Amino acid sequence: MLRNRVKELRARYSYxxxxxxxxxxxxxxxxxxxxxxxxxxxxxxALKLAQVLETKVDELFWLEGEEEDEK
Amino acid sequence: MLRNRVKELRARYSYxxxxxxxxxxxxxxxxxxxxxxxxxxxxxxALKLAQVLETKVDELFWLEGEEEDEK
DNA sequence: ACTAAATGTTAAGTATATATTACATTATGT
DNA sequence: ACATAATGTAATATATACTTAACATTTAGT
Numbered sequence: 001m002l003r004n005r006v007k008e009l010r011a012r013y014s015y016x017x018x019x020x021x022x023x024x025x026x027x028x029x030x031x032x033x034x035x036x037x038x039x040x041x042x043x044x045x046a047l048k049l050a051q052v053l054e055t056k057v058d059e060l061f062w063l064e065g066e067e068e069d070e071k
Numbered sequence: 072m073l074r075n076r077v078k079e080l081r082a083r084y085s086y087x088x089x090x091x092x093x094x095x096x097x098x099x100x101x102x103x104x105x106x107x108x109x110x111x112x113x114x115x116x117a118l119k120l121a122q123v124l125e126t127k128v129d130e131l132f133w134l135e136g137e138e139e140d141e142k
Numbered sequence: 143a144c145t146a147a148a149t150g151t152t153a154a155g156t157a158t159a160t161a162t163t164a165c166a167t168t169a170t171g172t
Numbered sequence: 173a174c175a176t177a178a179t180g181t182a183a184t185a186t187a188t189a190c191t192t193a194a195c196a197t198t199t200a201g202t
Binding site for chain 1: 073111112113114115116117118119121122127128129132133134
């Protein structure tokens, strides 16, 4: 399960979803999806987000709980 | 431009591409593509790789050079 | 030299990230 | 109360990550 702190850090900088999206070059819907945890962004986007939000990727995103694949 | 140290760290652990793939639950071709820098993996995969290779995502992957989108 | 394992690489398919458009709801400022 | 900005959310389309399968080349062990 992928978790993240994007919404929290975005609030800290008082960025709107649109503003943040513009800074990392994606649409506001993409930011919204990420904040809702609906998908796992590319690492390129994650790196840009960490850069803009002045943090480390490892502090912005992390894996939590168990994997559900029993493989 | 996305760069990474996967091949280097994989060598340090003497993992084969297949072994590493198995540990992070992708195929060896996916590992090969990443090592060649052919695409930008999901952050979920990047986190798993960092975990298995005992490093941080920010040390495994980084953005280099200028963005080519003039937008 | 032989064999098997590891890697390089390519093509075609599937899954999913991201864009675009659109509309509804909520917050903010006047 | 009104207008506008910000957010929630959903549908459809496109780009790209990732899989599967296959074959060729290189490497390591005997």
